[in-house]
Amino acid sequence: NAGVTQTPKFQVLKTGQSMTLQCAQDMNHNSMYWYRQDPGMGLRLIYYSASEGTTDKGEVPNGYNVSRLNKREFSLRLESAAPSQTSVYFCASSPGTADGYTFGSGTRLTVV
Amino acid sequence: QKEVEQDPGPLSVPEGAIVSLNCTYSNSAFQYFMWYRQYSRKGPELLMYTYSSGNKEDGRFTAQVDKSSKYISLFIRDSQPSDSATYLCAMSVLDFGNEKLTFGTGTRLTIIP
DSSP, X not given: OOOEEEEOSEEEEOTTOXXXXXXXXXXXXXXXXXXXEETTTEEEEEEEESSTTOOEEOSOOTTEEEEEOSSSBEEEEESSOOGGGXXXXXXXXXXXXXXXXXXXXXXXXXXX | OOSEEEXXXXXXXXXXXXXXXXXXXXXXXXXXXXXXXXXXXXXXXXXXXXXXXXXXXXXXXXXXXXXXXXXXXXEESSOOGGGOEEEEEEEEEEETTEEEEEEOOOEEEEXXX
16 A cells, blocks of 8 residues: 655755655555645645656746656656755655545755 | 735634634636645645535534635634644545645634634
8 A cells, every 4th residue: 555655764965966756655645745844835736747758947946957757657856956945745646537636755855 | 915815813712612714716717625634744634525506514513615615614623732734625526537626724723622
């Protein structure tokens, strides 16, 4: 019963370094999402993929890129990390019907 | 003005009390209404889901939607320490096969034994 799996769980980066956050779901969901969660700001959508082969910007896309590798996997890349990108990142998936989202357990990223 | 407003709390109540959590919204297009529960250092998990005005009950939890007032509530009866978490309301529209959720900022709840 894996659901949505995110790796890594924790990461510390230096300013300017790059990294990719990985997300995979085993529920055959069509749609996948990347959020960041900051104190007092709630969940903010970074990018989403409504279906395999498509990606769209969300509320806060600057500084990020995404790849929908296949139906199962949706990765988030930080090309040049900045301290403002220190956050908890959540991946989520949805069947595309009115069923809500299933979230992963998150990646805690600190940029120093 | 945010589309979804939620009091961030924190809210502390004694064990056994009835808890009331609320959200208001401004977008009349929202069709579906949800409550997520998020334990510390975990991802949000779907707790309640409803699409119509009125009440929906699941054990100790009751979700209430009033579309005319654009107001939703979550009631927790006989609250337990295990209910201590952050509760996020969420609302959605279906857009060409994609469900788009808008979240409240969350209310942090602590149940005191």
